[in-house]
Amino acid sequence: MNEFFAMGGYGFYVWSAYGVTAVVIVAEIVAVRARRRAALLHARIAGSDDARPAAPTGSVR
Amino acid sequence: MTLNWFRLASPATFYPVAGKLIPWFAWPAALLACVGVALGLAGAPTDFQQGDAYRIIFIHVPSAWLSMFLYLVMAFWGAMSLGFNTRLSAMMAQAIAPTGALMTFIALVTGSFWGRPTWGTYWAWDARMTSELILLFLYLGVIALRSAIDDPRRADRACAVLSLTGAINVPIIYYSVKWWNTLHQGASVRPGESKMATVMLVGMLIMSFAAWFYSIAVTLHRARSIMLERESGSAWVNALAETRP
Numbered sequence: 001m002n003e004f005f006a007m008g009g010y011g012f013y014v015w016s017a018y019g020v021t022a023v024v025i026v027a028e029i030v031a032v033r034a035r036r037r038a039a040l041l042h043a044r045i046a047g048s049d050d051a052r053p054a055a056p057t058g059s060v061r
Numbered sequence: 062m063t064l065n066w067f068r069l070a071s072p073a074t075f076y077p078v079a080g081k082l083i084p085w086f087a088w089p090a091a092l093l094a095c096v097g098v099a100l101g102l103a104g105a106p107t108d109f110q111q112g113d114a115y116r117i118i119f120i121h122v123p124s125a126w127l128s129m130f131l132y133l134v135m136a137f138w139g140a141m142s143l144g145f146n147t148r149l150s151a152m153m154a155q156a157i158a159p160t161g162a163l164m165t166f167i168a169l170v171t172g173s174f175w176g177r178p179t180w181g182t183y184w185a186w187d188a189r190m191t192s193e194l195i196l197l198f199l200y201l202g203v204i205a206l207r208s209a210i211d212d213p214r215r216a217d218r219a220c221a222v223l224s225l226t227g228a229i230n231v232p233i234i235y236y237s238v239k240w241w242n243t244l245h246q247g248a249s250v251r252p253g254e255s256k257m258a259t260v261m262l263v264g265m266l267i268m269s270f271a272a273w274f275y276s277i278a279v280t281l282h283r284a285r286s287i288m289l290e291r292e293s294g295s296a297w298v299n300a301l302a303e304t305r306p
Contacts, residue, residue, distance in 0.1 A: 004103070007113040010178050017117045017174040018098070021124070021167050025275070028163055032282045039289035040304060047299040 070149050072288040073297035079281040086281070090274035097271050100264035117175040119264050123272040125168035128196060129231050131161035131276060135203070136228040139221030151217035152291065154224065155207060156284035160276050162200035169193060180244055188237035189245035192230060199227040213291055 007014045101119030108115040135157040142151035172190070173183045184190065203220050210216035238247045257265075292298050 007116065008107060010112055010114040010116075013114055013174045013178050014102075014116050017120060017171040018102070020170050020174075021120050024163055024167060028160065028279060031159075032279055032286065035283065035286045036289075039286040039293075043289045043293040043298050043301070043304040046294040047304055 070147050072149055072152065072292055075149055076285055076288050076297075076301075079285050083278050083281050086274040086278035090271050090278055093267050093271035093274065097264055097268035100260065100267065105260050105264050106258065111179055114175060114178045117171050118261070119268045121168060121171040121175060122265055123269040124164045124171065125193070126269060127272045127276055128161060128165040128168050128193070129234055131157055131164060132196060132199070132224075132231055133228060135161060136221075136224040139217075139224040142217050143221045143225075148291075149288075151214075151221070152284055152287045153280070154217075154220065156280045156287055158200055158203050158207075158220075159283065160279055162197060162204065164272070164276070165193065165197040165200060169197065176244075185244050187243040187245060188241040189234065189243050192234040192237050195230055196227075196234060199223075199230060202227075 005011055005015070097119060101116055105116070105119075107113050135154050138150045138154035138157070141147060142154060169190075172193075176185070177183045203223055206223055207216045207220050210219055237243060238245055289298060289304070293304075298304055
């Protein structure tokens with residue numbers, strides 16, 4: 001098992017490369033999920049009744 | 062059944078379609094990544110020249126391919142949004158940029174960790190590495206340009222023009238190892254011939270498909286958020302069950 005982690009002496013380089021990749025991929029997944037939550041919340045606020053302007057009476061559009 | 066592609070080009074129609082597509086790319090991506098990493102770290106034999114350091118290839122090459130290809134896809138959607146003035150094309154271009162930047166970053170970092178044991182340096186200003194670094198700056202430039210312009214439609218056009226101009230860098234990256242004497246090696250995989258052992262090649266292809274599927278899933282996921290952000294308050298967003306309190 002130790003032999004596997006040592007990677008023939010290149011363990012630091014191999015595990016760093018795989019580790020950095022895993023960290024940034026996980027970070028991206030966390031970020032897109034957070035963005036979706038925020039977008040849904042924003043859409044809810046924009047779509048709620050009190051956020052809508054009062055119905056225009058006799059407006060041009 | 063005839064499919065009307067122009068109908069799919071509206072965010073209202075594409076939003077639920079994208080939502081259904083995501084798991085079909087996300088799960089295969091996760092599965093392929095597990096198989097690919099197992100093959101890459103344990104299944105494939107130790108290289109007779111580079112020892113185990115070469116195992117970085119299983120993430121370095123797929124991410125480098127994706128970094129270039131995603132840029133071209135982003136430029137393509139930018140061109141579509143300029144030519145046809147379609148909102149969804151611009152939103153897709155916007156959704157690709159962060160993932161493209163991420164793939165470029167992974168390619169640079171893993172290449173650096175590979176370069177140190179094999180070339181004796183983490184970084185060199187050679188043609189391949191410098192042009193890939195410029196690619197990262199192009200992605201970051203497109204993202205920064207968008208956030209600097211308040212009007213989304215103006216931002217779409219500016220980003221499309223920058224993406225298209227920057228696309229010239231992609232063939233420069235690709236051919237840099239041929240055109241200049243670089244520290245970076247030439248292509249190991251070419252159609253019809255390959256200098257690699259079969260199990261190494263299979264592992265790399267599996268990782269490439271994993272990277273592909275991941276990029277598609279995460280881009281569609283981000284595109285859905287962008288559609289909500291940019292069209293919130295519109296009738297179709299308000300009609301969505303998931304946006305009701």
